[in-house]
Amino acid sequence: MTTHIYKVHLPTLIAVMFIGLNGVAQEKSNPCSNSLSTANKEYEAGRFTSCIEILNPCVSDLANSEVFEAYRLLALCHQALNDEKNTHIGVVNLLRNKPDYRDFPYFDPLDFTKLLVKYDVWPKLELGIIAGINLNSVNPIKNYSLTGSPAEYLPGRGFQAGIVFEYFIRKNISVNTGLLFEGLNYERNAADVSGWKQEYQEKINYFSIPVSGRYYFLERKSLRMAAEIGLQTQLLNGTNSNIILSNNTTSENVQNTIDQSGIRNKTLFYGLAGIALKYKLAGGNVCASVFYAYGFGNVVNADKRYEPLGFIMANQYVDSDFSFNPLYISLGYQMPMARMYAVKLRK
Secondary structure, three states, X not given: OOOOXXXXXXXXXXXXXXXXXXXXXXXXXXXXXXHHHHHHHHHHXXXXXXXXXXXXXXXXXXXXHHHHHHHHHHHHHHHHOOOHXXXXXXXHHHHXXXXXXXXXXXXXXXXXXXXXXXXXXXXXXXXXXXXXXXEEEEEEEEOXXXXXXXXXXXXXXXXXXXXXXXXXXXXXXXXXXXXEEEEEEEEEEEEEEOOEEXXXXXXXXXXXXXXXXXXXXXXXXXXXEEEEEEEEEXXXXXXXXXXXXXXXXXXXXXXXXXXXXXXXXXXXXXXXXXXXXXXXXXXXXXXXXXXXXXXXXXXXXXXXXXXXXHHHHHHOOOOOEEEEEEEEEEEEEEEEOOOOEEEEEOO
């Protein structure tokens, strides 16, 4: 018969004892570590006051994923005790921490389920991104020409992209703003400029800041529709212009480019009106919008109209006064900010 003798490594034994004692000490020093589990057992046993006493001091110490469960238990207990005021407080905190709870509830008492239906829940703030195209038409104000030739403006297709913010004043009323980078294009053609056909094309880039009010007039399950009206400020970023002269007799072509930033107004203002759609998807909203913008000011800086004199004389072109009226078509996605929800009991 063989006898095994085990040697105990003293440092290892001390370390194991220390870890065990430390764990026990932590449990004693943190009475909230199992509060949710303990409170749930008290609730199931019908000891509602005891459940409340366990949870009240511990809610702030719970993990984010557990907070809504604590408020659910508190609301259930207060409802069972016919305490309407604290039931309301518990429901509000439950829905703020888990706004979709009504869509995916636990097995709650029928009275509690009926109570939750009476509450409206909506995000206070949504952040998102958008991108899209625009069709830019030109509104002529006054025509200038070295040769007295008439001209026509043709719309151009551009783009816009950026970030948006939507702050809800009420469930169906919000204020919207954002920061967009956009490109507006247009073309000005004159058929006969001293025997030449003149085609002037310009691309202008802006940083835009829209501010608008939105009213949601239609809501169907996951779909919402809103009307919107507001103002937009455009800040000039740069221009690129191209002019093509074609001789009507000889078919000779001349092409030149120029940066017209120096003779464009740096800031423009617009009125906005449009329609927006939102569809709930994956915790956020897919958004689509169509907006018409009416330009209030002259794109051209009239005081500097004749400053690029060399370009004007070489191409027989001088800027006329005009404003922009772009149509914006955009798609985007918005996400509500976590825990920034409004909860209101319908009257």
